Amino acid sequence: MSSIPISLLELEDDASSCLVADDYQKKEGKWCAGCGDFGALNAVKRLLAKEQLKPEKMAFVSGIGCSSRFPHYVNAYGFHGIHGRALPIATGVKLARPDLDVFVVMGDGDCTSIGAGHWIHATRYNTNMTVLLLDNNIYGLTKNQTSPTTPQGYTSNTSPKGSVLPALDPLQATLGVSNASFVAQTADWVPAHLYATLQAAFDHKGFSFVRILQRCPKFTPDVFTENVKNPDLTELLVHEEGVNAPGLDKLFKAMREHDPKNIDEARALAQRKDLLRLGIFFKDSNLPVYDEIRAVPPVSPEEKVQRLEKEFDRYAV
C-alpha cells in the first residue's frame, strides 16, 4: 500500500503537524469492557501515526456488527455500510480513488458468512487495501448466534446443543483463492504482534488479509483462554520477510521459520491445528493488483466530447 512519505526533516520543521496515535481517535469506542476490538483500534491508531497518514486521505469501510463500528472511532473518512458488503464498497472506493489508503474492517459473520462471496472475489481481485477480520467466533451485535468460525460443539443461542459443524477456517479459505497475495493471522492479546502484522499488511501492495483473533468477553469468553494463558500453545511464524516485533521471542518459545512465499507450506500450516500460529502465512508482491490493472488515464472533457462525436459517426444515418 502506498503511504505518503514524510521525511524526518519535514517533521522537524513543523513539529506541530506531527500527529500522534490519539489524534486518530475520533470518538471513544463503545465496545464492552475487555473487548478485543479496542486492541485492534489501538494498533491501527499507532500505525496511522507511524505512517503520518492525513485523516482526509484514508477511507475506513466496514459492514455491520460490533467490529464494524470501527470507522466511527477513527479520525478519517469512514463508510459504515451494510452487513457483509464492506468489500464491494471498498473496491469501488479504491477504483475511484487510488490516492486514498483504504482499510476494511469486518466481523466473522460479516466476512465469512453473509459476505463470503465478496470475500472470495475481493481476494482474487487483489485490490490494494488493508483488510481486518475481527474474528470473535460469534455474532456479537445480534447477541450470541453461531458464526461459521464458531468451534464445533460450542453453544450459542442458535445452537443450544453446540455448533454441529466443524468451524470454517478463514486462513485456509483465503489461501485457496487464486491470486491471494497476503494472508496473516494475529491476536488482540499480543499487541506487539498485532501492530507489526498490520504494518506488514499496510506495506504490502494488494489485498492484505489479516485475521485478528478477537476476544469477546461477553459471548465467547473462553474460546481463546487457553492460548491467552499459555503462550506455549502458540507458534510464531518468523522470517526476514515476515512479522518481526521486538520482545516476542521472550514471550513465545515456539518459533518456526516460514518463508511467506511458500504457498504449499502456508496451506499445510493453516490446516494443522496442533498449535495456534501467528504470523504471515503467505505474501506475494508480484501478483496482479486490480486497481492498477484497471487504471485508465484521465481524459479531458473537451477530448471526451470530440471522441463522442466520432462514436456517433458510427451510428450516423
Add this chain to the structure above:
Amino acid sequence: MNKSTTIDAAVHAVREHTVEIITNSGEGAQKCAQIFGQTCAKMGNGVWTVEIIPAEIEPPHHTVTSTSGNIIRFGTEKITNWGDQSKLAIAFNDQVCLSRHRLNSFDDNCIILQESAWAESEDEVIRKMYAEAMEEMSSKNYRFIQVPIEEETLKVVDNPQHGKNMFALGLLAEIYNRDLAIIEKQIAHIFQKKSAKVTELNVQLVKNGMQWARDNLDFRFNVETIPAEEKRVVMNGNQAAALGAVAAGMEMCSMYPITPATSVSHELAAIIENYGGIVHQAEDEIAAAGVALGASYGGKVALTVTSGPGMALKTEFLGLAIMTEIPLVVLDVQRGGPSTGLPTKVEQSDLLSSIYGQHGDAPRVVIAPRSIEECFHSMVTARRIAETFRCVVIVLTDANLATGVQQFTRPEFDIRWQQEPVDFSPVPEGLRPYDWDPETGLSRRIIPGTPGGAHTVTGLAHDELSNVSYEPESNERGCKMRSRKLAVFQSTLMPPDVTGDQEGDLLVVGWGSTQGAIEEAVDRARKEGHKVSTCQLTFMSPLEPGLKEIFSRFKKVMTVEINYSDTVGDPYITEETRRYGQLAWLLRAHTLVDIDCWTSCPGQPLRPNDIYNSIIAKSEKGASK
C-alpha cells in the same frame, strides 16, 4: 443465370410497411435486417426494427422454437413503435414461419416468400412437417411464394448458411426499390474486417436476389422517402443508454450480466476506457451496486446496470445509498417477471418495486424514457438529478426500447455534462456532513480527500453530523429532509403534455416505452371521431405535477400498460378484489381518481391495434352507461 425475361409488376404505393425476416438462429437475419433498416433510414424513411430472439442460444434448427429474425417497420413518416401485423415475410423454412403464424404476427393477407426446398425434400419427415404446417397456415389468406433461396445462394457461395441472408436482402431491395449503392456501402462497412472478396460475394448475392425478384415477382411496394434535413443517428435503446452514460461523464459502470440489460455494458466495455472510465463486472448484482456506490462515494460518476432479478438483489444497497445520500444512477432494463420470468421479453412490471422496493421510507427518483432518443438523454438527466439532490435515480427502460432500433436527431453534446462532480475545497469550520437546508433538505456533498471533512457515513439513523442517533426527533428529521428533496425536485417539473384535445371522454395514460404505440392508437381513434386523448408519463417518482387537474377534464381515465391486471367477471374477481395494473395503482393512490386500466403481458410490445380496440371498447362502455 437470368433464365426468364423480367415480368410486369404492379407497384402499390403505401405509407408504411412491416416486413419480417425469419430464419433459424445463426442464419444471419440480423445482418440482413440491419442493412435493410439502415438503407431505409438513409433513404429518408422512418424506421423501427425489433429482433425476434429465441430463448436458447442455438436451438435445434427447423423447429418452431428455433425462430430468430427481425421485424422492420418503415414508412414515409416517423415510426415510433413496431406497429401491427407484418405485411410481408421472408421465411427460410416452414417451421419458423409457423411459429410466427401461431403468434398472430402476420397480417391476413401477408405475402410470404418461403424457401422452396422443403416441399420436395428427400426427407419424408420434413415433407410431412411441411405439409402439416402449410395446412395449419391455410386458415389465413396468406399469399405464399416459393423461392429457391438456398439453390440460388449456392450459385455464389459454397455454404448457404452464410449467404441466404444476402440473397433475401436482394429480394427486399427489389420489392421496395432500395438504393443498391447504399446497400453496397453498408455491406462493405459490415465486412470491413474481412477480405474484399467477402464483400464482393455478398454484393453479388444481393444482386442475384434483385434479379430473381425482377424475373419472378409481380408486385412492388413504393414507400415514399423524404430525405431528412437534420443530422440523425440510428441505434437501439441500450446503445443509446450506453452512449448517454458516457456523454453524462459516467466513469464507472458496475454490472453483472443479465438479459436484456447486458448489451449496455457490452457497448460501454468497448468504449468507456477511451473516456477515462471502466466497466467492472462484479461477482453478483449486490456487489455491482456496492462497487458503484463506493466509487460514487469516492467522487466518480457511477452507474449500475441491471434488470428485474438484479434489481431485487440490489435492494439493500439502494436503501444504503438513499440513507447516506450518495448519488447513484441505476439503469433497469425491465423484462417479464416475477422470478426469472421472461428473460428476453418486455414488461413494465418493475414500476412499483422501483419506487417502493426498499424497506423503510426510501424516497428516490424514477424516470422512464419514452423513446430510444430519450434513453440517451435520460442518462444525462439522471446524473444531474442524482448529484443535485444527493439521491438515487432509477432509469426504467425495457426490452422493447433495448432491442428496438430507431433513428433520432443527433444529440449536441454539452461540455458541462462532463464536469467533475466533486468540490475538494476545504470544508469550512462548522459545516456538517448533512447540513440540511431546512427548506429544501439539500446539503453539500463532502468527498474523501476533502480537508477538514473527515466523517463516517452510516446506514444507521443519523444526525447532521452523521453521528448514529436513535433520538426520535433526529430520525423524523432525517426522514423529512430526504423526502423534502423529492418535493423540491418535483417543483422543477412541468405538468405532462396532453396529446389531443385537452378535455374529452377518455384519457389514456401510459408511461415509458409504450408512447409510440399508444399515440398511434389514440390518433386513429380520434380520426374516427372519438373524444380521446393521451398523456405519457416520464417522471414516475416524484410524479409530474397537475395530474389530478388533467384527469378531471376527462370523463374517464384509463392506463395502458404492459403489465398484469385482473379482469372483473373472472372467477373470484370483483370490483373489490380486482388487482389493477401497476401504473393504475400508483395513479389511483396519487390522485384519488377512479382510474381504470387496460393491460396485457404477452411478453411483446403493445400493438397499436390492440390498444385501439381497448379504447373503442372503453368508449362504447362509457357511452352506454
